[in-house]
Amino acid sequence: MLKVALLYQTREGQTARILNVIKTQMEQCGFQTAVFDVRDPFVSIDLEGFDAFILGCSIRYGRHHKAFCQFVENNYQTLNARPSFFFSVNLTARKPQRCRPDNNRYLQKYLARTPWKPDLVDVFAGALLYTRYDLFSRLAIQLIMKLTGGSTDTSKDIEYTDWERVDKFCRTVAGHLNNSVRQKQTSEQVGTVAEASA
Template sequence: MKSTIILYSTREGQTHKIAQFMAEQIGNDSCELVDLHQADDLDLSLYSNIIIGASIRYGHFNKKLYQFIEQHKEHLTSEGASFYSVNLTARKPGKDTPEGSVYIQKFLKRSPWQPKHIGVFAGGLYYPRYSWFDRVMIRFIMSMTDGETDTSKEVEYTDWGKVTLFTQRFTGSLTK
């Protein structure tokens, strides 16, 4: 049995990439990755350590995240589960902390679960992969926030050192 599970909700794959990075640090043999959108029948009692990661799109987490939390809130609370958010706003200093992230503040008000540890990581900007509508909208948002607007570019803003620190903080609290 694997003792740690990392659940993730991703749009373009960066949240999954971060989950894979964490799993490698924790040890792939003891860590399982599960897409939150495929976790309807998941038995969380099989895991003693839980991390959930979710990305922001147009200012919101996917509703599946809140459904999962509602279904498993007692277990998430009793096991001291951790949470990380991935968004492009976190590319800016001050917006990359739980206190400085408007998305985390809204999440904490809306969610019946209060995570033990919270990480906020910048995501990736993948213009060529987006639909025409998303490319136009994200370019507009980026222009308003002094971000990259060249739609031929892909830019990864994730600070992997920060992900490492979050994972180390999480593993320091693992139950043995």
């Protein structure tokens, strides 16, 4: 059974919610999972103990969180050496012209500057959680929403996450990992046959 580390950083919790859905689906597909918040100072993350990685991070004011970016910078060689997958969560992905990896500029800017090269990336719309923001964030995000055609009603929260898209991401990741297992088993079988014939 492959062990998959699920690593994330969230602000108000929507990225964590998405990751927990991914965790459930990956376990239903037969993978063993463990979830880690990269900011948690009390948790030691030994990446060497895992066969694959799924990472998720939200964006605030156009940038992925600093601690998450630093974590990737510190561990990109291990991430690149094994199957790894990344999803970005931001409110601009609520728009059709910003909802794909190739047209979401925040995701593209991050991928262009990180040494990490995930096997698969995706972008999910997050949630507009006015009731959870502090006063400064509420006013700042309300202004951004006004400028970009979003909701400015601070009395209610709106979830934009497309859960069918999250489900598709999980199925694609599971398929990729299953293919990796089959390729490894085939390679080992070929090696065994070659040794027996020598």
